[in-house]
Amino acid sequence: MLIKRVFNNNVALTEDLDHTEMVVMGKGLAFQKRPGDEIDTEKIEKTFITPSEGFANKLSELLDEIPYEIMVLAKDIIEMATSELNTELNDSLYLSLADHIHFALTRLKDGIPIKNALMWEVQKFYKDEYQVARKVLELIEARTGQRLPEDESASIALHLFNARQDCSRMEETVKMTAIVGDISDIVKYHYSINFDVESMNYSRFITHLRYFAYRMLRGELNDDQNDMLYEQVKMQYPEAFECSRKVQAYLEREYQMQMTKDELAYFMIHIQRVTSREKS
Incomplete structure (x- = not known):
């Protein structure tokens, strides 16, 4: 196993006989070593194959800052x-x-x-x-x-x-993206507002939508029926409730998915949170 690049005394990029690149780590394994030198395999504590071309450069940057x-x-x-x-x-x-x-x-x-x-x-x-x-x-x-x-x-x-x-399957990613975009549009048009896409509220809302879409496509949605929370939020945020019903209708029509009261309650909370700042 030959050294291709020395990051520091403890980390190096190597290549084996099959030309497979991997990062190896170990106390002092690259001390006074240069590209082309053999690595002492007995000193290797951790090893993993580099996942991309830019990985080595990013690792080098981190090693300048992180112990x-x-x-x-x-x-x-x-x-x-x-x-x-x-x-x-x-x-x-x-x-x-x-x-x-x-x-x-x-x-x-x-x-x-x-x-x-x-x-x-x-x-x-x-x-x-x-x-x-x-x-x-x-x-x-x-x-x-x-x-x-x-x-x-x-x-x-x-x-x-x-x-x-x-998580990285392309077909699933495409569907997730479509669901997030469609629900975001439903909320935007219901309230007749434009979101501040740089805001923390919007970021939090989109994150919730992404995780919801992921779980929905995997059949992993929460099946709790929290009537008390649902009724409380429904009464407190009536406009968010009306908006969530449009989201529910969209999901039933496009994906034949019924949302539980628990999921609806959380949707109302997030809709209220993301829209209240824009309206004010």
Whole structure:
């Protein structure tokens, strides 16, 4: 296995006899090494195949900022999550997760906590990822001695969800995009408003629509019938209720899907939230 590029003393890009490129990690494995040198395979602690041409450059940028221990931690977290969720996770998660953990630990050190606005959605709709993410916080604490806030569980859970290999099927992605666009248009025309696409409210709304569409296409929608919540929200937000009925009619017509009262209640809440700011 020959070295193609040295990132630092602990990380290098290599190529095997089949010309397969992979990143290898290990304490001191690239110390005083140059491209073309043989790698000492006994020093390799972590290895993974590079998923894209730009991966190596992005990794190089991260290694200038992020300690080696955090990079190893991110790799270990992905291995644990892959086992716990029983699914393959995209290798690109390695970069985004390492960057997120490093930034979260930096914010904690600087006393700058950040709340996750999707905390309750993640807990309710992505229970598996959320439970794994809570274990991730424990692993981070064990390695670094720092306990990240519970809101980070939701953030990490979203990273895990987005990295599922089976999320990237093109046909499903096209349908998801269509559903999100159609529902967004229904809300826009019902209220006769133009969304501020840069706002946090709009971003939160679109995120909810994306996850809803994903779960709908997979047949994983919440089947709870929370009559009390539904009636309360319906009474409090009558216009959002009327708008949600149009969304329901669209889904029944195009996808033969019946929304439960629980799903309708959450739709009303999100519709009210995203439209109230625009109207005001």
